[in-house]
Amino acid sequence: MVNESHKLSDAEIIRRVIEGDVNAFEDLLKRYEQHVLNILKKHIPHIQIEETAQEVFFRAYQGLPTVKQTGRFKQWISAVAIRACYDFWRRQYRSREIPMSDLTERHRRWLEDVISDQSDRSFHESRLQKEAFELLDWALGKLSAEDRMAFELVYLEGLSGREAADLLGWSVVNVKVRSHRCRKKIKKLISEFMAA
Amino acid sequence: MKFFKEEHEVLKKILCRAYYEKERVKVSDHWQHGVMRRIRNLEPVESDASFFIRFQQLVWRLTPVVCLLILILATVLFRVEIVPKYGVFQLLLNGEEELSISQFVGL
Numbered sequence: 008m009v010n011e012s013h014k015l016s017d018a019e020i021i022r023r024v025i026e027g028d029v030n031a032f033e034d035l036l037k038r039y040e041q042h043v044l045n046i047l048k049k050h051i052p053h054i055q056i057e058e059t060a061q062e063v064f065f066r067a068y069q070g071l072p073t074v075k076q077t078g079r080f081k082q083w084i085s086a087v088a089i090r091a092c093y094d095f096w097r098r099q100y101r102s103r104e105i106p107m108s109d110l111t112e113r114h115r116r117w118l119e120d121v122i123s124d125q126s127d128r129s130f131h132e133s134r135l136q137k138e139a140f141e142l143l144d145w146a147l148g149k150l151s152a153e154d155r156m157a158f159e160l161v162y163l164e165g166l167s168g169r170e171a172a173d174l175l176g177w178s179v180v181n182v183k184v185r186s187h188r189c190r191k192k193i194k195k196l197i198s199e200f201m202a203a
Numbered sequence: 204m205k206f207f208k209e210e211h212e213v214l215k216k217i218l219c220r221a222y223y224e225k226e227r228v229k230v231s232d233h234w235q236h237g238v239m240r241r242i243r244n245l246e247p248v249e250s251d252a253s254f255f256i257r258f259q260q261l262v263w264r265l266t267p268v269v270c271l272l273i274l275i276l277a278t279v280l281f282r283v284e285i286v287p288k289y290g291v292f293q294l295l296l297n298g299e300e301e302l303s304i305s306q307f308v309g310l
Contacts, residue, residue: 027247033239040235049225057234064238071248121217122210139221146218162215163222193218194211 018077025072032071035080036064042081043088050092050159059095063088082173089156089174096152110145110200114138118201146193154189161186 015023015034023031043063047056067087074083117138147155160171161182168183175182 025248029243029245029247030239032242033235036235036238040232044230045226048228048230049222053228053230056228056230060230061234061238061241065241068238068242068245069248118214122213139217140224143218143221159222163219165219194214197214 016078017080021071021074021077021080024068032064032068035067039081039084040064043084046085046088047092049164050089050156051095055095059091063091066091086174086176089160090176093152093156093175096155100152110142114142114145115201118142118197142197146196149192149196150189154185154192157182157185158189158193162190 017035017038020031020034024035040060043060044056047059047063051059063084067084070087074080076083117136147159150158156175157171157177160166160174161168164171166174168179168186171186172179172182
């Protein structure tokens with residue numbers, strides 16, 4: 008039975024779930040859990056990952072009848088995950104529950120060291136330090152929920168405007184304008200921090 | 204301190220690497236059970252096809268009511284004297300201003 012479920016295509020599993028075989032959804036969950044977790048890990052705080060992962064698969068289950076191209080389920084569930092992240096940040100910004108950490112002298116010294124040592128070799132060989140994560144969180148914390156998602160997908164993840172727009176369900180122009188604006192804003196913020 | 208293009212590139216590399224390194228975080232695998240428990244407590248999902256099936260069932264359930272309404276309307280129409288269109292037109296042309304609705308319908 009287990010082997011049989013592994014052979015089934017996504018479309019076949021979706022058909023079974025819609026026909027009332029709720030347990031078949033577990034196969035989809037196992038097939039895409041790592042993919043969804045990788046998306047969530049990059050976009051939301053660690054402590055929120057499990058709860059949001061549950062939300063993503065719950066939404067996916069409820070939305071199964073609306074999946075038009077069952078062969079592209081991976082793209083579809085990626086969009087569900089990205090939109091769950093966006094909703095998470097919108098809720099956070101609305102309730103103002105985001106802890107705004109600030110950068111310190113320690114971060115400035117670290118950033119100066121990294122920038123002055125511009126050799127690619129040393130950059131790749133060195134282990135990423137805690138300061139890098141704090142710098143990223145600090146910079147992203149300065150953006151709105153919308154800007155944050157556009158910036159992460161286009162600038163950090165390297166997706167095209169079209170790909171990011173498809174995931175977010177926005178227009179391509181909206182995504183491009185936001186990501187461009189955010190890139191400039193973050194550069195300015197870090198320049199100001201270094202100059203202060 | 205003003206950033207130059209090369210420095211921006213380094214900055215981008217740092218941010219991108221920190222972003223991708225987040226994937227390494229470990230997550231426990233208890234949450235899957237929570238999803239399946241929540242889903243099993245729900246009613247089965249409804250597809251567009253099942254919507255049409257339910258719609259058909261509803262239509263058949265309403266059939267006796269519709270038949271009854273057709274019978275009543277047919278009886279009323281039989282008992283009502285229908286005024287031919289040209290008669291109504293003639294009345295309007297002659298300026299019969301006191302033509303009431305009941306006369307117009309023929310009751």
